[in-house]
Amino acid sequence: MSKNEMIQITYREAVREAIREALQRDERVFLLGEDVGRYGGCFAVSKGLLEEFGPERIVDTPLSESGFTGAGIGAALGGMRPIVEIMTVNFSLLAADQILNNAATFLHMSGGLFNVPLVIRMSTGGGKQLAAQHSHSLEGWYAHIPGIKVLTPATLEDARGMLWSALEDPDPVLIFEHQSLLNMEGQLPADAGAVDIDRARIRRPGSDLSVITYGASLFKALEAAEMLAGEGIEVEVIDLRTLRPLDDATFLTSIASTHRALIVDEGWRSGGISAEICARIMEGAFYELDAPVERICGAEVPMPYAKHLEEAAMPQVEAIVTTAKRMVRSNG
Amino acid sequence: MNAKSTGSPSGAQVDRVHAHHLLHQMLRIRRFEEKSAELYTLMKIRGFLHLCIGEEAVAVGLCEALEPEDGVVATYREHGNALARGISASAIMAEMYGKQEGCSRGRGGSMHIFDNKTRFYGGNAIVGCGLPLAVGLALADKMQGRKRVTCCFFGDGAVAEGEFHESMNLAALWQLPVLFVCENNLYAMGTALERAQSATDLVRKAASYNVASSAVDGMDVLSVEAAAKEAVTFARREHKPYFLECRTYRFRAHSMFDPELYRSKAEVEKWKQRGPIVTLVKQLKKQGLLNDVELEQLEQQVAREIEEAVAFAENGTWEPVEDLTRFVYSERG
Ligand SMILES: Cc1ncc(C[n+]2csc(CCOP(=O)(O)OP(=O)(O)O)c2C)c(N)n1
Ligand SMILES: [Mg+2]
Numbered sequence: 014m015s016k017n018e019m020i021q022i023t024y025r026e027a028v029r030e031a032i033r034e035a036l037q038r039d040e041r042v043f044l045l046g047e048d049v050g051r052y053g054g055c056f057a058v059s060k061g062l063l064e065e066f067g068p069e070r071i072v073d074t075p076l077s078e079s080g081f082t083g084a085g086i087g088a089a090l091g092g093m094r095p096i097v098e099i100m101t102v103n104f105s106l107l108a109a110d111q112i113l114n115n116a117a118t119f120l121h122m123s124g125g126l127f128n129v130p131l132v133i134r135m136s137t138g139g140g141k142q143l144a145a146q147h148s149h150s151l152e153g154w155y156a157h158i159p160g161i162k163v164l165t166p167a168t169l170e171d172a173r174g175m176l177w178s179a180l181e182d183p184d185p186v187l188i189f190e191h192q193s194l195l196n197m198e199g200q201l202p203a204d205a206g207a208v209d210i211d212r213a214r215i216r217r218p219g220s221d222l223s224v225i226t227y228g229a230s231l232f233k234a235l236e237a238a239e240m241l242a243g244e245g246i247e248v249e250v251i252d253l254r255t256l257r258p259l260d261d262a263t264f265l266t267s268i269a270s271t272h273r274a275l276i277v278d279e280g281w282r283s284g285g286i287s288a289e290i291c292a293r294i295m296e297g298a299f300y301e302l303d304a305p306v307e308r309i310c311g312a313e314v315p316m317p318y319a320k321h322l323e324e325a326a327m328p329q330v331e332a333i334v335t336t337a338k339r340m341v342r343s344n345g
Numbered sequence: 346m347n348a349k350s351t352g353s354p355s356g357a358q359v360d361r362v363h364a365h366h367l368l369h370q371m372l373r374i375r376r377f378e379e380k381s382a383e384l385y386t387l388m389k390i391r392g393f394l395h396l397c398i399g400e401e402a403v404a405v406g407l408c409e410a411l412e413p414e415d416g417v418v419a420t421y422r423e424h425g426n427a428l429a430r431g432i433s434a435s436a437i438m439a440e441m442y443g444k445q446e447g448c449s450r451g452r453g454g455s456m457h458i459f460d461n462k463t464r465f466y467g468g469n470a471i472v473g474c475g476l477p478l479a480v481g482l483a484l485a486d487k488m489q490g491r492k493r494v495t496c497c498f499f500g501d502g503a504v505a506e507g508e509f510h511e512s513m514n515l516a517a518l519w520q521l522p523v524l525f526v527c528e529n530n531l532y533a534m535g536t537a538l539e540r541a542q543s544a545t546d547l548v549r550k551a552a553s554y555n556v557a558s559s560a561v562d563g564m565d566v567l568s569v570e571a572a573a574k575e576a577v578t579f580a581r582r583e584h585k586p587y588f589l590e591c592r593t594y595r596f597r598a599h600s601m602f603d604p605e606l607y608r609s610k611a612e613v614e615k616w617k618q619r620g621p622i623v624t625l626v627k628q629l630k631k632q633g634l635l636n637d638v639e640l641e642q643l644e645q646q647v648a649r650e651i652e653e654a655v656a657f658a659e660n661g662t663w664e665p666v667e668d669l670t671r672f673v674y675s676e677r678g
Contacts, residue, residue, distance in 0.1 A: 073535075076472050076473065080505075103471065141392065144470070146471050318449075322664065
């Protein structure tokens with residue numbers, strides 16, 4: 014294939030391609046989770062992989078999140094490179110003990126003897142009217158935990174490229190795939206491959222305001238930026254990509270030139286990743302600021318089912334636009 | 346169960362009025378679910394929608410055995426349990442529309458039906474999470490000297506979760522009147538029971554925790570009702586848990602997003618032959634307890650109820666957005 018050839022692909026397919034490539038490249042890799050095989054994946058991400066790679070490598074598990082996540086940790090310790098799939102972040106709480114008390118601590122507890130090269134993928138986020146047990150954004154919570162890395166691929170390129178880098182990492186890596194991005198479609202180079210997993214990216218340059226975000230909110234921020242550009246406000250949109258370790262250098266540098274920062278996070282505000290980002294700005298860019306840092310976060314409520322309430326509970330483009338305008342116009 | 350030779354699967358004797366009542370209840374659930382599927386394709390109902398078509402006898406048989414003061418804990422596939430328990434079709438339908446007249450004010454949707462009057466504690470969509478709840482409800486009854494039973498519905502898939510095992514043990518250890526009802530429809534999404542369990546005899550699993558247990562043909566409402574009555578009586582009298590496995594089958598997809606790659610059409614068809622409604626109708630007709638006119642009357646009665654439920658939901662109102670953060674903490678005063 015030619016180097017510049019582009020292919021049309023969905024986010025779902027990009028993740029599937031990444032898994033397929035990993036299975037082909039490294040025979041220690043296998044996929045483990047509920048309904049990843051026969052059913053074809055609860056969000057159809059792993060569809061077709063069972064037929065291609067067989068049941069030894071596409072392993073259906075019973076409903077035992079703690080059990081199979083723990084088994085993934087054990088297999089990683091034993092020399093394999095498991096990709097554990099948990100259907101959604103809410104269910105990962107049944108495995109939270111294994112993730113926090115085992116995966117994240119093993120290296121340290123053993124004084125550096127045992128590392129856990131494990132990847133855990135799960136879906137996250139709201140917008141599908143799945144209510145309060147299927148829609149939360151807990152990636153910021155996981156970012157609280159030293160010992161694991163937390164990735165939030167938003168773009169097709171990252172959906173395709175982060176998995177391999179995560180598998181090459183010697184330590185546990187959690188990958189959060191936002192439910193509402195799975196059907197997103199776009200162009201990707203046919204030979205797209207691994208990408209770094211430790212740097213934020215500026216997805217749109219601008220001079221008036223830095224919008225710091227990640228995951229599905231990235232596209233809301235970009236849409237808002239486009240609208241604001243029409244009104245002469247140039248927003249710099251930063252995609253964090255990785256919530257732990259947090260690449261603060263990128264947003265601090267951005268703020269040094271825009272002097273304003275707005276954080277957009279679908280997770281809850283209190284004690285969330287947005288609070289951490291805000292604190293880093295206070296520590297690292299306080300004297301650069303022309304206006305108080307602001308946040309647009311998920312409302313502090315379990316996710317409601319009704320559509321209009323769910324929308325009201327999540328960051329939306331309109332709120333980003335109005336907040337950005339207010340911040341830029343209330344000249345400091 | 347005492348097997349008298351009436352030609353019915355269960356052998357249970359049944360009088361006409363009661364038979365019609367059971368059939369009516371199952372028809373209510375069946376038609377409600379069919380309407381829900383239709384409304385889903387019209388995008389009136391959103392989110393996940395799990396239908397219990399094929400499993401009606403389990404909900405109806407169990408709820409017949411419960412007293413009004415007993416408690417019920419159910420799963421996300423709970424419309425049938427809720428209807429049989431006595432929550433109105435209108436309140437459930439409005440909930441699925443997301444209207445504030447819904448039984449959970451539109452906050453919960455299809456997977457989170459709640460009702461305090463009938464002590465219906467969800468509508469729980471984390472597989473297995475209802476079992477410890479039921480243990481706690483029964484513990485509270487025991488501590489406060491009440492004679493209530495808590496009936497906990499869950500699927501075969503939940504048996505693989507730690508919470509199943511922890512709850513069996515706790516309920517037996519603390520001698521709590523919980524009726525654990527496993528709606529064993531042979532699949533957890535696409536995972537067949539024998540691909541999820543090293544030992545597929547669920548009754549033996551429960552028994553290993555010293556929980557009295559039995560299995561029943563979940564496609565025969567009379568058998569389910571009889572077994573449920575025995576189980577409820579046991580739990581109430583002995584202050585002990587009981588595990589009842591109801592062997593049933595879901596005729597529809599797991600949810601509205603399931604291409605059903607994991608089972609054959611022939612298998613589904615075979616089970617449909619044993620459907621709880623066709624079976625009962627056939628049996629009652631054979632025994633001269635039901636004729637076509639009566640059946641048609643029941644169908645019309647059900648159709649009217651469902652029409653009213655849809656109208657109620659359509660005419661419902663949206664909760665004001667200003668109320669978004671209500672019910673995060675209790676409102677006092
Ligand atoms: C802890 C948890 N893991 C996974 C899921 C996703 N999920 C929803 S229903 C289901 C299958 C459950 O099967 P079963 O318990 O047999 O009930 P059924 O759907 O057959 O009624 C799964 C895997 C979930 N809701 N909760
Ligand atoms: Mg099942």
